[in-house]
Amino acid sequence: VCNKWKPRKNDVIICAYPKTGTNWLQEITRQIIYLKDPELLQKTKAFSHFYSLLAYGPASKYEITDKLEIPRRIFGTNLPSQCLNLEKFKRIGTKLIHVIRNPKDQAVSWYYFAQHHPFIAAGVQPFDQHCPKDVEKFIDNCIEGLENEGYLHHVRGWYDHKGDPNILFISFEDLKRDLPKEIRKIAKFIDVQISDSDVNDIVANTAINKMPQTEKTNNDISKSMIRKGNNIGNMSSLGIVGDWKTHFTDEQSNRLDAKVREVLSNTDIQFTYEL
Secondary structure, eight states: OTTTOOOOTTOEEEEOOTTSSHHHHHHHHHHHHHTTOHHHHHHHHHSOHHHHBTTOSOTHHHHHHHHSOOSSOEEEEOOOGGGSOHHHHHHHTOEEEEEEOOHHHHHHHHHHHHHTSHHHHTTOTTHHHHSOSSHHHHHHHHHHOOTTOSHHHHHHHHHTTTTOTTEEEEEHHHHHHOHHHHHHHHHHHTTOOOOHHHHHHHHHHTOGGGHHHHHHHHOHHHHHHOBTTBOHHHHHOOOOTTGGGGTOOHHHHHHHHHHHHHHTTTSOOOOOOOO
16 A cells, blocks of 8 residues: 555655654654644644554555645655665655664663553563563564564665665764754755754754653554553653663673674664764
8 A cells, every 4th residue: 555655745754763763853854844834733743643654554544644734744654665665756756864773772762662562561472572571682682683674674775775865864863962953954855944043943842851742742552552650652762872881781782783794784874872
C-alpha cells in the first residue's frame, strides 16, 4: 500500500531508525512549517502519530491523509531505504530528512523503551526473548543483531543515497550541540524562510526536556502504552548524549566499535559518542 501511495512535492518525510530522534525531528519540522499559523500547528498536532508513520495502520489512512486540509504534511518512517521507492520521491521532489544517532545511545534508549512496552512488560513471547530485561543481554542482542539487519545496516542503506538532492542527512548529536544551526539548515532544505526570532521560538518550543509531554499530547498510541509510573514518553526522550557509558561494559563498547568499522567501512560516517 505504501508503495502505491502518491506523495506530494511539498510533503516532508522523517526517515530514522527507532530511538534516534524521530519524534523530536518531526516536532522541529512541524514548528518550522507552522510556527506562524497556530491554528494549523494545532491541527497537525492532533493528527495521530500512528497515522503519520508510513507502513503502519490501515490502508485507508492514505485516503484520509490525502483529504486533510493541511498545506504541508509531515510523515515519518522507520523503514530501511531498500523498502521505499526513493526514485518516486526524487521524481516528485518530496523532501526526506534522515537522522542518525550514535549506536550506543540508541541501544540504551531502545532498551528503556522496550522495557516499558506492554507486550514485553507482560512477558509476551517472543518479544521478551528478543528484548530481555537484563540490560547487558539486551545490549549484546543489539550488537550481534541479525545478518544484514539492525541499526548499522539501516544507516548503511540510507548512506547510499547521500547524494540525492531531496534527502537531508543530519545527526541527533548535532541537534543537541547546536539546535539553532540545525533548525536553519532544515528550514532552508524544506524551503521555509524563518527569522532569528522564529528560530528562538522554535528552540524554546522543541527543547528536548519538553518532548515527553509533546509525545503524550500528540501520540494516542503512546497514551495507551503508558502505565502508572512507567511513562514511555519520559523514558524514550531523555536524549542524553553519552548515557551509554553507564550501561555498556568496556568489552561491549569495543565490540560495537568493531561492528561499526565492519558495517560502515568505506563511508565517512563518524558517530559522536559524547558532547
